[in-house]
Amino acid sequence: MNRRNFIQLLGVGAGATILSSTLIGCGGEPHVELFGWSGPAATLKDIRLKVLSYAILAPNPHNKQPWIVKLVGPSSFALYVDPNRLLPATDPYYRQVHIGQGTFLEIASIAASALGYKANIHYFPEGQYGNKALANKPVALLELTEAPNVKPDPLFDHLLNRHSNKRSYDRTSLSPNEEQLLQTFHQKTSDAELVFKSSAQDQTQLTGFLTEAMAIETGNKARDEETIAMFRVNQAEVEKYRDGFGVAQAGMSGVKKIVAETFFLSREKLEKNPAGFGEQAVDITHAAAESTATFAWLTTKSNQRIDQIKIGRDYCRINLQTTAMGLAQHPMSQILQEYDDMLPLQKSFKEGYGIVPNDTVQMLFRLGRAKPTTHSPRRTLDSIISV
Template sequence: MNKQRRDFIKVIGLTTGIILAPSLANASKENYFQDNYCDSNILNKSWEGHNKGEQDIRIKVLSYGILAANPHNTQAWLIDLKEDQSIDLYVDKTRVLPQTDPFYRQIHIAQGTFLENLSISASYFGYKAQIDYFPNGEYSNETLEEKAIANIKLIKDNSIKKDKLFDFILLRHTNKRKYQNLKIDEKRIAILKNELSKVLDNDSSLKITSDKKKIQKLSEIVIEAMRIENQDKQRDLETIKMFRFNDSEVNQYRDGFGFAQNGKSGITKFLLENFFVSREDAQKNPHTFANEGLKITKDQALSTNTYAWLSTKGNSRLEQVKIGRVYAKLNLITTSLGLAIHPMSQVLQEYKDMNKQQAEFLKETNTKENHTVQMFFRIGNAEKTEHTARRDIKDFYKVV
């Protein structure tokens, strides 16, 4: 190992100060949405200013839709603005992840997160989002066809009330930091479960555990799953392709993720970006780069005291999209509760190398036969990280 690599390892291991997330010891069903209201309201006004003068309500709500969580921040959404003033949503086939998401399951979950953000933001502007799933027919969960995921019609409704979760769309982010080893108070967990019970149907479920023995076992599974993923060069290169190595790349591509999303800031981030890590080096030595990711995963897993997962009875495209909407809502609720959230998806990925580890995971989570864990994630307390970038709204338009 050369000196530059040794120095890189020392720097990547540096930690930044972590502050305690806001305590909600006095939270209740009536007041928990208001805890961060002032900060989010300021941000909302700033975002509205971005679209000041925009007359098309579709563009306004789409501007919030593209802020949704999605794998590797690929932003695999294509938008067709129909002549009848409706919207068709498609998967952008140029932005999928064939190595780590070979059946496009995660990409379809992201279509659901997009739709939920859009629906919530529509209520803010006094519209109801009428969503018709797969208007041209649903397709197999092993294929990706040139069919719309959904048709959305925005219907003006003066009686509609703003969804309170709208205030947290601009604050929501995936937090990959090392979490504080603090148990989440039961009141916040109860609120989360209660709110999710309102949107989960008979075909889906949410499970949360803070049991120490189970957490230890799940953490071992998570770490091993990342190790398995890193054994394949093409999978490593797929991740490197979406990694943004400096601010210049962030501004150029406006997608992907980088050091900031892993909690690196200030002098640490500056040194990493300018002296120790480059795209050229990572592509030459993808396994070495991936091994650093494994070390980060170990820190993430071993600092986690709560895991949760969302499951569906089957694994149809419609179930994937709908559970994506549930995850988007869950992510906004956790944000409102001052909690950090981070998907640990490697063990759910459907390539052969992961089969044995996935079977162990399904056994540990008591997942019923033929049921599918769609999202597995950790919840905890952590200092906020920078939001990932987004492309211009016009970049999402479908070219016919």
């Protein structure tokens, strides 16, 4: 199969595998397989473990799952960044890794509410560290208190279906009502600016920016290798590592997936030819952006660790709300990355859209309509708990 055919195949990937599930009634009935997620087993007596079993479903960069949890006292846990699960080439200041801590806390808080608990979150209980540094200090202490009258967050019903949908969309934009609904929803809990871009001109311009950003990102061996290391070439790798992502998350399934994984993808080929992987990534990015009619981003005035954690919470809530609305959502972060080669293009993007130079665009994502895709895997709960 040549590269073009492979890209075409990705663009027209068949529908996602639909599995019946025993998870019905806890966090919404999943439409797609949740590999590696065993749910809040009835045997889990500790409320913290129940909450954490949902939190690991949080969106996070490259599906690294960069979390360490220390159980503290009878009803609290401290969350730390896992220093062995960073992305130094593409996320040199760990900004995205910190956004992925916020997503985790948000899901924990939503799950707690549905289980009859209030989650009191104390950010950086041992002090915040600089936004280019990483310290061995917790990003948050989460304390669970029983609150039988707590109102379950309605987003709980969408925890098992939320995912990052990387397949091609159907080229329709969100309606003004959908954008308004999301804006109102977002502003209820956040001061961060949420911007939508849905004009034909934005579509062309953003497709150009995002494709060029991927070309820059993949023009470097260390960055390519970092991404290839998280790309799962077949089910055996998914089962072995239980992290990362593969063609299934771009919508490929059934026979096409088997054909691609058998004849086209192999770890050896990828590692021998990272530039080839990069070229495919550029084509896939172009096809994804080109199939999308609505883009959005979240911007903050300051860029401290706390801002990054809070934007993770906001982003996660938006992703759950779009899931509730039957919409697909997918971050496209390359243009936001902070290594030197990306900065000139990032500057043009910000100037082109009148974004204040000192503001930080924390998340950029596309929105639209597409069939769901297979969930990315998750490691076991005990692998994130440190004793």
